[in-house]
Amino acid sequence: MTRMQAGGPAGxxxxxWLFYTRLVKSRSLAGxxxxxxxxxxxxxxxGKAASLVHEGDVITAMINRNLKIIxxxxxxxxxxxxxxxxxxxxxxxxxxxxxxxxGKFSAKTPTRPxxxxxxxxxxxxxxxxxxxxxxx
Numbered sequence: 001m002t003r004m005q006a007g008g009p010a011g012x013x014x015x016x017w018l019f020y021t022r023l024v025k026s027r028s029l030a031g032x033x034x035x036x037x038x039x040x041x042x043x044x045x046x047g048k049a050a051s052l053v054h055e056g057d058v059i060t061a062m063i064n065r066n067l068k069i070i071x072x073x074x075x076x077x078x079x080x081x082x083x084x085x086x087x088x089x090x091x092x093x094x095x096x097x098x099x100x101x102x103g104k105f106s107a108k109t110p111t112r113p114x115x116x117x118x119x120x121x122x123x124x125x126x127x128x129x130x131x132x133x134x135x136x
Contacts, residue, residue, distance in 0.1 A: 011052030012075040014039060014059075020076040023063055023086040038062040058092075069093045 012020075015030035018039075024030040031049035033039055037056045039046055040060040041053055053059065071090040079085070119127065 011054045013049060013051035014041065014046060014051045017053050017072070017075065017088075018061070020079045020085065021070075021072070021077070021088045022082055023061070023068070033061065033063075054115050059089075067093065 014034055015027050018024050018030040018033070019027040024033065034046055034049045034051070037047065038061055039047055041051060041057050043058075043060070052070045053072055053075070055072055055074060059068075059070045059072065061068050061070070064075045068114070069092050071092050073090055076085075
């Protein structure tokens, strides 16, 4: 996967680049992510932290349980401040609508007002009478 660019550096290690961009907290964490198969460079899964990344590459990674698609703009020389780190990449992840949190009521499910406390038996019978059956 090595590719020499005319007159420029050969590239930067993927774990080092992820650390420089502040997408992960530590370089060792970045290395573990790569070896776990959670990182792709140009749609090719990489298994070694020493894999090289170049300007113009597209990196797809699972970071904090979120899929990120990132275009490499620059390789960087150090792990600088966040303002400098954001200049190293373009986030091209498509925006998604927020999903409802698991366990929350849907719009069709009857709800109780917040702060009403625990339902009494009478309240529960009312809710059961208007709530649709689970087997329907």
